[in-house]
Amino acid sequence: MQTAPEQLKADYKRRAERQKQLLQMRFAAMPAQVIFRDPSSWSSVLWVGLGEVDNQAVGRVVIARNSPVLFGHSLVGVVEYVGETQSRVRLITDASLSVAVRASRGGGQGRELWHHAQSLLDRVRCREELFSSEQEKERFIEILTHFQERIDLSDEEELLAKGELSGCSAPLWRSRGSHLKGSGFNYDYPDEEGPARDLRTGQLFGRPSGDRKPLLKEGDLLVTSGLDGVFPPGIAVAIAKRIAPLFEGKCSYELEAVPAAGDLQDLHTLLVLPPL
Numbered sequence: 001m002q003t004a005p006e007q008l009k010a011d012y013k014r015r016a017e018r019q020k021q022l023l024q025m026r027f028a029a030m031p032a033q034v035i036f037r038d039p040s041s042w043s044s045v046l047w048v049g050l051g052e053v054d055n056q057a058v059g060r061v062v063i064a065r066n067s068p069v070l071f072g073h074s075l076v077g078v079v080e081y082v083g084e085t086q087s088r089v090r091l092i093t094d095a096s097l098s099v100a101v102r103a104s105r106g107g108g109q110g111r112e113l114w115h116h117a118q119s120l121l122d123r124v125r126c127r128e129e130l131f132s133s134e135q136e137k138e139r140f141i142e143i144l145t146h147f148q149e150r151i152d153l154s155d156e157e158e159l160l161a162k163g164e165l166s167g168c169s170a171p172l173w174r175s176r177g178s179h180l181k182g183s184g185f186n187y188d189y190p191d192e193e194g195p196a197r198d199l200r201t202g203q204l205f206g207r208p209s210g211d212r213k214p215l216l217k218e219g220d221l222l223v224t225s226g227l228d229g230v231f232p233p234g235i236a237v238a239i240a241k242r243i244a245p246l247f248e249g250k251c252s253y254e255l256e257a258v259p260a261a262g263d264l265q266d267l268h269t270l271l272v273l274p275p276l
Contacts, residue, residue: 043169044094051085074261093167100228102162103220110152159193161185161215185253236260
């Protein structure tokens, strides 16, 4: 049995390897422009201007069936068909796509929020028309910068309840129903991230007291778990928005979530990772 320092060291090593894998995949990734999005399937699929020709140009397979597709640092879909010069992407808002995820709390949650704050900063710095004066602009930037400095960017991260996310696609004409639904969330079995926990109390099994924590909380970052064999673990997918009450007899949580990438209605430039 590992001691606490040994367990902590093993956790850091495993998560560093996970981050290394993601960085290697991002290094080999290709940027892709959205070239077509049919209003009749707006929340389900889109087409990007990459295909087999681009794989041949770089001398390796990057865009292929099951290649994850990101917007910024967040998952927005997966490649399901590759043509010569264009490919079709199935979006996470489509009801037919399920992504294995788990709740992340701590540093990973903070880094996702920090990236959004930085993106906002980068945009407002060159938008003078948004402010009534230079002083107002400087004050806004100062407040947002101070907010960034308070975000937890530590390596400490808790990975808790595991489940699945799927879309609620209403495909017609730019539907605003971009929320996601989650099902099957529990921690009934131990894994490399820790021992199993009671569904209702978050108590470690076999321990009468201490170390209780909720398996799910509103605001939790939902990241890929890797259990579906398609998406590598650790990619931000969504933010838990509402946790459904756990009625008597239920063996898992259900939830509603919003995409971590924000509004998926107007996607332009995406990043295609090589498949696992």
